[in-house]
Amino acid sequence: MSNPVDFLAAIGNTPLIRLRGASAETGCEIFGKAEFMNPGGSVKDRAARGIVTDAEQRGLLAPGGTVVEGTAGNTGIGLAHVCAARGYRCVIVMPDNQSPEKYALIEALGAEVHRVKTVPYSDPNHYQKVAGRMAAELPGAYWTNQFDNTANRRAHVESTGPEIWEQTGGRIDAFVSASGTGGTLGGVSQYLKSRNPRVRTVLADPPGSALYEYIRNGVLKATGSGSITEGIGIGRVTANMQDAPVDDAVHIPDTESVACVYRLLREEGLFLSSTSGVNVAGAVRVARELGPGHVVVTMLCDSGSKYLSRLYNREWLAQKGLLEAALGR
Numbered sequence: 001m002s003n004p005v006d007f008l009a010a011i012g013n014t015p016l017i018r019l020r021g022a023s024a025e026t027g028c029e030i031f032g033k034a035e036f037m038n039p040g041g042s043v044k045d046r047a048a049r050g051i052v053t054d055a056e057q058r059g060l061l062a063p064g065g066t067v068v069e070g071t072a073g074n075t076g077i078g079l080a081h082v083c084a085a086r087g088y089r090c091v092i093v094m095p096d097n098q099s100p101e102k103y104a105l106i107e108a109l110g111a112e113v114h115r116v117k118t119v120p121y122s123d124p125n126h127y128q129k130v131a132g133r134m135a136a137e138l139p140g141a142y143w144t145n146q147f148d149n150t151a152n153r154r155a156h157v158e159s160t161g162p163e164i165w166e167q168t169g170g171r172i173d174a175f176v177s178a179s180g181t182g183g184t185l186g187g188v189s190q191y192l193k194s195r196n197p198r199v200r201t202v203l204a205d206p207p208g209s210a211l212y213e214y215i216r217n218g219v220l221k222a223t224g225s226g227s228i229t230e231g232i233g234i235g236r237v238t239a240n241m242q243d244a245p246v247d248d249a250v251h252i253p254d255t256e257s258v259a260c261v262y263r264l265l266r267e268e269g270l271f272l273s274s275t276s277g278v279n280v281a282g283a284v285r286v287a288r289e290l291g292p293g294h295v296v297v298t299m300l301c302d303s304g305s306k307y308l309s310r311l312y313n314r315e316w317l318a319q320k321g322l323l324e325a326a327l328g329r
Contacts, residue, residue, distance in 0.1 A: 006085060007039055007040075007081060007082070007085040008049050008053070008082065008085060008086075010038075010039045011038050011039060011040075011045045011046055011049050011159075012038070012045075012046060012159045012160070012163065013163060014033055014034045014035055014037045014038060014163070015033075015034050015037070015167075016031040016032070016033055016034070016164070016167045016168070016297065017031060017032045017033075017034050017268075017270070017300065018030070018031055019031065019032055019264070019268060019280065019283075020267065020268065021263065021264075021267040021268065022280060022283065022284050022287070025284065026284060026287035026288055026292065027287075027291070027292025027293065028287035028290065028291075028292060028293065028294045028295065028296055029294070029295045029296070030280075030283050030284065030287055030296045030297075030298070031167075031168070031295070031296070031297045031298070032270075032276070032279070032280060032283075032297075032298055032299065032300040033160070033163075033164060033297065033298070033299050033300060034300050035299055035300055035301050035302065036272065036300055036301070036302050036303040038078075039081065040077055040078045040080075040081040040082075041074075041077065041302055041303060041305075041306075042074040042077065042078065042301055042302035043074070043160075043184055043299055043301045043302065044074035044075040044077065044078040044302075045078040045081070045082075046078075046155045046156060046159055046160060046184075047075055047078065047146055047152040047155055047156075047181070047183050047184075048075060048078030048079045048081070048082045048144075049078070049082055049155065050151050050152060050154060050155025050158075050159075051079075051144045051146065051149055051151045051152055051155070052067065052079070052082050052083070052086065052088075052144070054149075054151035054154075055142050055144070055151075056086075060142050061088070061142040062140060063087065064087060064088070064089075064140070065088055065089070065140040065141065065142060066088060066089040066090070066091060066135075066138050066139075066140055066141040066142070067079055067082075067083050067088050067089070067090050067091070067141070067142055067144055068091045068092075068093070068131050068134050068135035068138065068141050068142065068143050068144070069091075069092055069093070069131055069143070069144045069145075069146060070092075070093040070094070070126075070127040070128035070129075070130060070131030070132070070146075071092060071093070071094060071127075071146065071231075072094065072095065072098055072102075072180070072230050072231035073094065073098050073099070073102035073106070073230060073231060073306065074102075074231060074301070074302055074306075075144075075146050075181075076092040076094065076102070076106045076111065076113075077102070077105055077106055077109065079092070079111070079144065080092070080106050080109035080110060080111040081109060083110075083111065084109060084110055089112075090109075090110065090111035090112065091111065091112045091114070091131075091134060091135075091138070091141070092106055092111050092112065092113050092114070093114045093116060093127045093128075093130050093131040093134065094106075094113060094114070094115055094116070094127060095115070095116060095117075095118040095127045096115045096116065096117055096118055097118045098230055099230065099306055099307050099309060099310050100309055101305070101306040101307065101308060101309060102230075102306050103115070105306065114130070114134075116130050120235070121234070121235060121236060128145075128147060131143060131145075132145065146181050146183070147181045147182075147238040147239070147240065148238055148239035148240070149239070149240075150239055150240055152181055152182075152183035152187075152240050153182065153183045153186045153187040153190070153240040153244075154187065155183065155187065156183055156184050156186070156187025156188050156190075156191070157187045157188075157190050157191045160184065160187065160188050160191075161187060161188045161189075161190070161191025161192055162191060164188065164192065164297050165191070165192060165195055168295055168297065170195065170196065171295050172192065172196075172199055172295050172296075172297055173198075173199065173200060173290060173294040173295050173296060174199065174200040174201070174202060174283075174286050174287075174290060174294065174295075174296045174297070175188055175189060175192055175199060175200070175201050175202070175296075175297050175298070176201075176202045176203075176204050176250075176279060176282045176283040176286050176296060176297070176298045177202075177203070177204060177279055177282075177298060177299050178203070178204045178205065178206065178229075178232040178233070178275050178278045178279055178282070178299075178301075179203055179205070179211055179232060179233075179234075179241060180231045180232040180233070180234065181238055181240050181241075182237075182238045182239075182240035182241030182242075182244060183240045184299060185201070185203060185241070185244060185246060186240045186241050186244035186246075187240075188201075189201035189244055189245050189246055190244065190245060193245045200247050200248070200286070200290070201245060201246050201247050201248075202246070202247060202248045202249060202250060202282065202286050203215050203246055203248070203249040203250070203282075204249075204250055204252050204278050204279050204281065204282025204283075204285075204298075205223070205232075205233055205249055205250070205251055205252065205278075206224075206227035206229045206232060206233040206251075206252060206253075206254070206257065206278055207223060207224025207225060207226055207227040207233075207251075207253055207254060208222055208223075208224055208225060208226040208227050208233055209222065209223065209224075209227075209232070209233030209234060209235070210222045210223070210234070210235040210236070211233065211234065211237075211241075211249065212249045212250075212251045214237060215246055215248065215249035216248070216249050220235060220236065220237070222235065223251050224251070224253070227254055228254050228258070228274055228310070228311070228320055228322070229254070229257065229274040229275055229278060230273075230274070230275070230307075231275065232275050232278065250282045250285045250286065252278045252281045252282055252285075254274075254320070254322060254325075255322060255325040256277075256281045256325075257274055257277035257278045257281050258274065258277060258311070258317070258322045258325045258326050259277075259281075259325040259326065259328065260277040260278075260280050260281040260284075261273075261274060261276065261277035261304070261311065261326075262325075262326045262327070262328065263328065264276070264277070264280060265304075266328075270300065271303050271304040271305070272300055272301075272302070272303060272304055273301055273302045273303065273304055273306070273307055273311070274307065274311050275301045275302070276299070276300045276301050276302070279298040279299050279300070279301065280298055280300075282298065283296045283297075283298040314326075
């Protein structure tokens, strides 16, 4: 047996997958970073590890303590794994509009799940604010605060960005990513720009988010009326997104992201989430803008297994008016 590792050490060093169809269509080399291959199944494993280890190093989380977070799902899954591996109690607060598979998985991992009504961030009962209050009331608890804890962004400066740079041999022209907390987009952009300021960094944003207008025009204004995507697209600038070196943004409607998800399944054998569809659709847009011969990298955030009852359910898609897009019609 050579070089065995624990759960935390197994996070990262995910491969880049060349997306054949998208590459052929644009004349560019389009790669997706296979974050679904992390041990907890998503890119959020990186944030979970980075935030928890940062809290340990700063003395904010003691042995046997409690980790509290407000999350749409994947960070909660990553934290549940990390907490089990490190011996912490894990308490997760989630809005009540997420896929059923996420609640079930987090509970199966041993975390406590508290569902709260879905309300705007301005409401004091927003799931992130509820999590903060719960952490303040529980003895020995630490609120990981993924949206405004910059250990999240730093995790991508220290791992995801360097991996992409090394895997492309520094031959990367653009990086495209959606944003929830801003950690991935902000951190990877920061690192890549430090190596080559000419790398173009682009936000891929779903309907209902205010970040597209913020990046393009400096104004927080929602574009569209809502999306089926979970965990991305918000109405404020988080600490992780503050001053992130992002050059541009593209708006990706649900019809485009869903069509992309199903095309990736049919053509590439990749079973992915709607966020991954937003990302790849955005990468295709950026590749077309750049023209043939460029290298574009995006994130394949997580697999489709947590979205079987929605994104991969024909009846649900039909209710949302998205079945035709999924069928490629």
